[in-house]
Amino acid sequence: MTGRTIVVTSGKGGVGKSTTTANVGTALAMRGHRVVVIDTDIGLRNLDVILGLESRVAYDLVDVVQGVCKLHQAMIRDKHRFELYLLPAAQTRDKNCIQADQLNALCRNLEREFDYVIVDSPAGIDQGFKIAISAAREAIVVVNPEIAAIRDADRVIGLLEAAGLHRPKLVINRVSQEMMRRGDMMDEDDIVSLLSVEVLGMVPIDERLIIATNRGVPVVYDRKALSGVAFQKIAARIDGDEAVIPVANAKSGLMDRVRGLIGIDRSAFSHV
Amino acid sequence: MFDAIKHAAANGGSAKDQARRRLHDTLIQDRVDLAPEVMEALKRDLLGVITRYMEAPEGFQEFEVRRENGWPVLVCRLKVREHQSKIASININ
Ligand SMILES: Nc1ncnc2c1ncn2[C@@H]1O[C@H](COP(=O)(O)OP(=O)(O)O)[C@@H](O)[C@H]1O
Ligand SMILES: [Mg+2]
Numbered sequence: 428m429t430g431r432t433i434v435v436t437s438g439k440g441g442v443g444k445s446t447t448t449a450n451v452g453t454a455l456a457m458r459g460h461r462v463v464v465i466d467t468d469i470g471l472r473n474l475d476v477i478l479g480l481e482s483r484v485a486y487d488l489v490d491v492v493q494g495v496c497k498l499h500q501a502m503i504r505d506k507h508r509f510e511l512y513l514l515p516a517a518q519t520r521d522k523n524c525i526q527a528d529q530l531n532a533l534c535r536n537l538e539r540e541f542d543y544v545i546v547d548s549p550a551g552i553d554q555g556f557k558i559a560i561s562a563a564r565e566a567i568v569v570v571n572p573e574i575a576a577i578r579d580a581d582r583v584i585g586l587l588e589a590a591g592l593h594r595p596k597l598v599i600n601r602v603s604q605e606m607m608r609r610g611d612m613m614d615e616d617d618i619v620s621l622l623s624v625e626v627l628g629m630v631p632i633d634e635r636l637i638i639a640t641n642r643g644v645p646v647v648y649d650r651k652a653l654s655g656v657a658f659q660k661i662a663a664r665i666d667g668d669e670a671v672i673p674v675a676n677a678k679s680g681l682m683d684r685v686r687g688l689i690g691i692d693r694s695a696f697s698h699v
Numbered sequence: 700m701f702d703a704i705k706h707a708a709a710n711g712g713s714a715k716d717q718a719r720r721r722l723h724d725t726l727i728q729d730r731v732d733l734a735p736e737v738m739e740a741l742k743r744d745l746l747g748v749i750t751r752y753m754e755a756p757e758g759f760q761e762f763e764v765r766r767e768n769g770w771p772v773l774v775c776r777l778k779v780r781e782h783q784s785k786i787a788s789i790n791i792n
Contacts, residue, residue, distance in 0.1 A: 574718050574725075581726050585771075610713030617719045621726060 430461075430538040433545050433665070434563035434592070438579030440550030442569050443600035446636070448547035449477040450655070451567075453645040454662030456509035460542035463502065465534075466516035467559040468549040469524060475515045478505065479643020489517035492529040498536070507648075512541075522554050527561035534562040552586060560587060566595035567627065567665075572602055572613045581622055597622065598661060599629040628661040630654050730771045731764040738762075745775065754780035 435448045445468070452464040465488065466474035475481040486501035491514070505511035517524060530546075537544045548559035560566065566587050570580045580597070587595045599618060606612035615626055633654035639646035646655040647662075711717040728735060742762050749755055761776035 574722055577722055578725055578729065582729060585730065607715070610715050613715045613718050617715060621719065621722050 430541045431543055431565060432534045432538060432563045433543065433565045433567060434548055434560050435545060435567045435569060436548035436556060436560060436583055436587075437550065437569045437576070438552060438583040439571075439576045442571050442576050443598075443630070444550075444569050445473045445477050445547050446640070447567070447569050447598055447600065447630075447658070447661075448545050449474060450645045450647045450658035451662050451665065452543070452545045453478075453505070453507075453509070453511055454647045454659045455543050455545075455666060456505070456511035457647065457659075458662060458666055460666075461510040461540065462543045462545065463512040463514060463537055463541045464545045464547060465514040466547050467525075467530070467555065468547065469516045469520055469522050469555065470518065471549065472516040472518045474513060474547050475503075476643065477640055478513055478645060480505065480513050480515075481643075484515045487515045487517040489520050489524045492525050492533060498533070522549070522558075525558060527558045530558055530562040552582060556583075556586075557590075560590055560592060563592060566592045567598055568595050568624070569598045569600055570618065570622075571600055572607075572618060577613070577618060577621060584622060584624060595624055596627045596665075597624050598627050601632045602629045603632055627664050628657055630657040630661075727763050731773065742775075746777075749777070749779070756780060 435444050435451075437444050445466075448464050448466075452462050456462045464474060464478075466472055467488065468474075469489065472484075472487075475484050480503050483503045486496040488501070490496045491498050491501045502512040502514050505513070534544050534546070546559050546563055549555035568580050568583055568587070570576045584595055587593075597618070599615065603612055607614045615629060619626060631653050633646070633652055635649055635652035636646040636654040639649055639652065639655075645658075646652045647658050649655045711720070728738070731738070733741070742759060746755065746758060755777045757778050759775055759777045761774060764771045764773055
């Protein structure tokens with residue numbers, strides 16, 4: 428049995444890729460899986476602090492691919508009781524330190540040992556992004572319900588499809604039910620009709636998430652946090668638990684993507 | 700400044716409807732990477748060519764770029780007059 432390598436990407440920075448990687452990774456480990464999360468944001472390492480493991484970083488991803496250390500020397504086991512490991516990014520190197528085929532070989536290797544290999548991608552659509560997606564077999568795109576993030580996500584979805592990563596799935600982060608109710612923020616239907624991809628779940632803007640991140644404990648450990656519950660559900664869906672959340676209007680497939688865009692104001696032609 | 704926001708609100712419905720509409724148009728442009736004026740020129744020229752052969756009194760009903768199998772596809776649709784006034788469609792890939 429081989430594991431699943433999933434890249435978490437977005438185009439736009441600051442939308443919650445690393446937060447999603449840390450929490451979904453932790454939640455999958457809580458479900459009993461062996462999970463490794465890889466930070467590929469070389470020069471802007473963050474996953475270590477989000478997971479609260481920064482004081483234990485000795486070697487990093489670049490050391491591993493360059494053979495400076497063994498893979499297991501660079502992997503940091505999470506302080507909790509689960510089978511969760513972090514492979515941190517290099518902080519003082521640049522993006523050219525690692526090549527697509529190296530990350531690819533590494534992930535194939537890790538898939539033999541882990542159920543999930545989750546690759547946290549840097550922002551942007553250049554070299555770092557291309558390397559991060561090259562090793563993955565599935566993709567999660569994180570967006571916020573606002574214009575710039577969705578526009579960037581559309582671009583990224585196009586690039587993922589062109590790279591053979593078909594049907595990426597969406598995490599809509601930082602939603603406000605209150606603003607959606609007032610009609611001040613795009614909701615799930617709006618975003619699905621624009622991007623025509625399946626939604627894994629929506630994560631609210633949450634103070635408890637900020638507090639958890641400050642403490643270096645992923646918010647999925649906080650049972651009272653709505654964002655933590657949302658990440659648990661997302662992990663369950665990734666894990667194939669279809670019963671978890673009925674996400675309305677989940678569209679899949681390319682023709683549905685097409686229909687989605689037309690459906691906005693041209694429903695008369697939706698038979699196309 | 701705030702007046703500008705109020706003005707926009709009065710004209711375009713809710714904030715989320717405006718966001719969705721603006722994104723819809725922007726994504727179409729992005730997918731084909733042509734300036735809006737160029738898209739308009741293309742539309743005009745195409746209509747000119749088509750109406751040399753058939754009548755299309757209503758112009759394009761649909762003129763947009765979608766994504767199919769990872770590729771942007773230009774899809775145009777217009778009603779043309781025929782003896783029975785049926786709809787014929789022209790797809791240009
Ligand atoms: N749902 C949320 N509620 C509140 N703050 C959030 C939420 N998601 C992310 N954040 C905060 O936003 C910032 C950017 O998140 P991060 O995961 O680092 O984004 P990215 O990796 O995409 O650049 C962080 O400070 C994070 O704590
Ligand atoms: Mg990040």
